[in-house]
Amino acid sequence: MRLSQYFLPVLKENPKEAQIASHRLMLRAGMIQQSSAGIYSWLPLGLRVLNRIEQIVREEQDRAGALEIKMATIQAAELWQESGRYDDYGLEMLRIKDRHDRDMLYGPTNEEVVTDIARTHLRSYKNLPLNLYHIQWKFRDEVRPRFGVMRGREFLMKDAYSFDIDKESARHAYNRMFVAYLKTFARMGLTAIPMVADTGPIGGDMSHEFIILADTGESGVFFDKKWLDTDMVTDIDYSDDLQPVVDSFTSIYAKTDEKHDPDNCDIAPSDLLERRGIEVGHIFYFGTKYSEAMSATVQGADGKPTELHMGSYGIGVSRLVGGIIEASHDEDGIIWPESVAPFDVAVINLKPGDEAADSLCEALYEKGMAAGRDMLLDDSNDSPGAKMKTISLIGVPWQIIVGPRGLKNDLVEVKHRASGKTVEMSPDAALQLIETSGAISID
Ligand code: ATP
Numbered sequence: 001m002r003l004s005q006y007f008l009p010v011l012k013e014n015p016k017e018a019q020i021a022s023h024r025l026m027l028r029a030g031m032i033q034q035s036s037a038g039i040y041s042w043l044p045l046g047l048r049v050l051n052r053i054e055q056i057v058r059e060e061q062d063r064a065g066a067l068e069i070k071m072a073t074i075q076a077a078e079l080w081q082e083s084g085r086y087d088d089y090g091l092e093m094l095r096i097k098d099r100h101d102r103d104m105l106y107g108p109t110n111e112e113v114v115t116d117i118a119r120t121h122l123r124s125y126k127n128l129p130l131n132l133y134h135i136q137w138k139f140r141d142e143v144r145p146r147f148g149v150m151r152g153r154e155f156l157m158k159d160a161y162s163f164d165i166d167k168e169s170a171r172h173a174y175n176r177m178f179v180a181y182l183k184t185f186a187r188m189g190l191t192a193i194p195m196v197a198d199t200g201p202i203g204g205d206m207s208h209e210f211i212i213l214a215d216t217g218e219s220g221v222f223f224d225k226k227w228l229d230t231d232m233v234t235d236i237d238y239s240d241d242l243q244p245v246v247d248s249f250t251s252i253y254a255k256t257d258e259k260h261d262p263d264n265c266d267i268a269p270s271d272l273l274e275r276r277g278i279e280v281g282h283i284f285y286f287g288t289k290y291s292e293a294m295s296a297t298v299q300g301a302d303g304k305p306t307e308l309h310m311g312s313y314g315i316g317v318s319r320l321v322g323g324i325i326e327a328s329h330d331e332d333g334i335i336w337p338e339s340v341a342p343f344d345v346a347v348i349n350l351k352p353g354d355e356a357a358d359s360l361c362e363a364l365y366e367k368g369m370a371a372g373r374d375m376l377l378d379d380s381n382d383s384p385g386a387k388m389k390t391i392s393l394i395g396v397p398w399q400i401i402v403g404p405r406g407l408k409n410d411l412v413e414v415k416h417r418a419s420g421k422t423v424e425m426s427p428d429a430a431l432q433l434i435e436t437s438g439a440i441s442i443d
């Protein structure tokens with residue numbers, strides 16, 4: 001992408017309405033524009049990041065064996081009347097009437113719709129297990145939309161729903177999602193701690209919120225300080241027994257403030273940390289709650305109709321954009337982990353119009369693209385200072401700076417956004433770095 005042809009409306013000043021870093025930086029970097037309270041348009045740079053996060057979520061769901069579908073955003077009220085939630089859900093639900101005066105709603109979540117799909121098509125225990133997911137916009141009329149995309153009214157969520165014949169197999173589905181979440185968040189460079197969360201009337205131990213730590217987070221959390229040194233990366237295969245993996249993580253204390261009970265906490269007070277965090281995902285086994293209310297049964301091995309055991313598994317895809325920025329920024333701007341960065345490498349021409357500078361930049365840009373990298377070429381006429389500020393603000397992981405001084409000696413400057421390190425090297429060496437993007441070190 002050539003910056004001269006791009007739409008990157010960066011702001012020099014800090015927007016007054018933004019109270020936290022991620023919201024401020026997303027507005028300043030021209031990623032989003034508010035359309036009304038808690039509702040945002042995603043501009044080109046923001047959408048690139050959102051799409052990359054969505055893709056990581058999708059790949060890990062697919063690997064875990066979930067099947068992607070796409071349910072509609074608008075739902076019929078009848079299904080919610082059947083489940084009993086139409087009246088319970090309250091003001092968060094956006095209720096709509098169509099031209100025939102029928103009650104409709106903009107989906108805040110999809111248990112009812114997916115249960116309807118399941119009861120229509122699943123006939124026998126032999127059709128199980130099944131896990132269906134979609135990545136779709138949700139609307140919840142939150143009392144206090146705030147912090148930008150962190151608590152929006154319209155937001156992008158991945159929600160998966162598992163169907164099993166009994167609780168024991170539902171636990172397998174739960175464990176797969178547990179592991180998929182560990183892998184998903186680790187790929188984004190996040191430490192998302194699975195915290196024991198409320199299970200409601202169903203009870204049991206199958207509800208975890210995945211929470212990343214941030215002072216501005218809305219959730220109060222208590223956890224063993226061991227978590228700070230725990231490696232969240234797991235290379236376990238889904239065909240292995242997942243229970244020991246799940247147990248090894250859940251054996252380290254971590255609970256949301258709803259569940260934490262100081263009188264019933266068996267770790268030493270000196271090991272217990274109290275912090276704030278952002279919920280980026282929630283996995284939950286809720287048994288036969290919906291299948292009972294909506295008569296979703298299949299024939300069991302004994303030939304009898306058996307209610308489906310279900311779980312639901314959410315990830316806040318758009319919230320993650322803000323969450324990753326909260327976890328990774330400095331005073332100059334965003335520091336994108338390479339896995340979600342809007343561009344892999346920026347080539348910055350500090351002397352546009354100069355023949356040698358232009359042709360070197362073009363060559364680096366074209367060759368980078370040919371090597372499959374997402375390249376940004378700053379071919380604008382902004383001042384060198386402004387260029388460097390913008391690139392740091394939007395957080396491109398690798399920057400190759402072509403300036404007058406280096407050109408004379410056939411050198412370019414390569415800057416690594418995360419470490420702040422800058423080194424001079426030949427254009428060929430820079431090209432090699434582009435081609436391997438991060439695989440070689442600049443020490
Ligand atoms: P919260 O307690 O933050 O309101 P929730 O319990 O209502 O979350 P779920 O219904 O489990 O959330 O939704 C799944 C995921 O969707 C959450 O883990 C969160 O990451 C995301 N999410 C929920 N509400 C919002 C929102 N208003 N804006 C952005 N993301 C959201």
Ligand code: MG
Pocket residue numbers: none
């Ligand atoms: Mg909520």
